[in-house]
Amino acid sequence: MFSIDAPVELRDSEYCNYRSPLSTRYASKEMQYNFSDQKKFSTWRKLWIYLAKAEKELGLEISEEQIAQLEGAIHDINFKSAAEHEKxxxxxxxxxxxxxxERCPLAAPIIHLGATSCYVxxxxxxxxxxxxxxxxxxxxAAVISRLSKFADEYKSIPILGFTHLQPAQLTTVGKRASLWLYDLLMDERALSRAKDDLRFRGVKGTTGTQASFLQLFKGDSAKVRALDKRVAxxxxxxxxxxxxxxTYSRKVDIEVxxxxxxxxxxxxxxxxxxxxxxSRKELEEPFETSQIGSSAMPYKRNPMRSERCCALARHLITLHSNAANTHAVQWMERTLDDSANRRLTLAEAFLTADATLLTLLNICQGLVVYPKVVARNIAQELPFMATENIIMEMVKAGGDRQVCHEKIRVLSHEAGAQVKQHGKDNDLIDRVKAEPYFAPIIGKLDQILDASTFIGRAPEQVTEFIQEEVNPVLSKYAGTLSEVEKPVALNI
Known part of the structure; x- marks a missing residue:
């Protein structure tokens, strides 16, 4: 019943019906078509044709005219008639x-011959x-390609590393991106395996025994087996x-x-x-010239694309439990409580993954790094990280390690208090320079504080990783990358 605030003239409007945001806002037209009624029911009709053709090849009385009539009706689906029949x-x-x-009266006697509903x-x-x-x-692959270019470009730019979300030793912008890349390579491998492992249910009959087909072929088991293979x-x-x-085992759905x-x-x-x-202003996703970050705060540059990805990804993560729970309750040869759930879960999993990847590709195509902010943030933490190196240089210059450690400890705590209690910049290096004890190494402080000396083999690791791991995967998609990598414009 329509709400009292819905005018009568709007009752037939599409805007008075629920519409999934996956189709109206997020997913691609290609993936939407893949899960459309037109694709579904035209595929059913193709499967009936495959069955008829294979049965004819193996000796059943099915004419070329019957098959031709079916082939002429693959996409000509009367959805209104189907809905009336289903009622x-x-x-x-x-x-x-x-x-x-009704559309193919000549072929009517052989449509779905020997099959159960799960055949289609x-x-x-x-x-x-x-x-x-x-x-x-x-x-x-397109996301991997764009991100690998980003990682290579910024492989030598030092940036604060974090453990426990607290500043740790330095890494590089590109090395951090390589961590994201490695996860994506694992996803490419898992999705490729899932695709390659998919098989066909084929023609198995009502409980999987192929009894109906054995009857059709008068007990000829070899023909039934050949039928299964030929239809596939x-x-x-x-x-x-x-x-x-x-049904095929719903564990297949779990794997996918x-x-x-x-x-x-x-x-x-x-x-x-x-x-x-x-939030640290070190890196930013694309932000269009006319984009509004906040209705109340004009200065805001919210990471809405990354937030969308996180929102969609959370939904995608939860769908795994649906697939697992559905398989768990498929008693004996099957129950029908999988049907309604799978109509939702399968489509939403693919549409959500599609929408997420489109948004992520858009992000990767326009990531912006702010090196001066990155350097400023390093400058606030690097003096503390350099204390070990300062001690080592003092020992080389003849100092006592324990005395040096105590002096640098006291100065570090004083500098930390300036940062935490008074909101000032880290002045540890100024305190070191002012302490006569450290006079022997003052001339080496710039060298000690060179951020590039704190990043280890990060640049080389990125180069090796891209050459040895990323490029071989991308080579599989050499023929499609140029098309898929075209700039992505988000719908909304």
């Missing part, structure tokens, strides 16, 4: 069987997931799952969604880092 029969597959039979339902889900992974993997080939799969119940959820964890970690760095 009567309360069965989506049979509703579409009847709808297709499950096999379509496997096709859609395969196509979904084929859409996602180049997007992952026509659908673009090399292999079928060797055993199934009425696990890889997608793991990608969500990667993105959340990376974009959380970016948000923290943005």
């Amino acid at each position: 009567l029969v309360r069965h989506d597959v049979m509703a579409h069987v009847h709808t297709l039979a 339902g499950d096999n379509t889900d496997l096709i859609v997931m395969k196509h979904g992974l084929e859409l996602l993997l180049p997007r992952v 080939e026509l659908a673009g799969f090399d292999t079928c799952y060797p055993v199934t119940g009425q 969604i696990s890889a997608l959820s793991s990608l969500g964890a990667t993105v959340h970690k990376m974009c959380s880092d970016i948000r923290i760095l943005a």
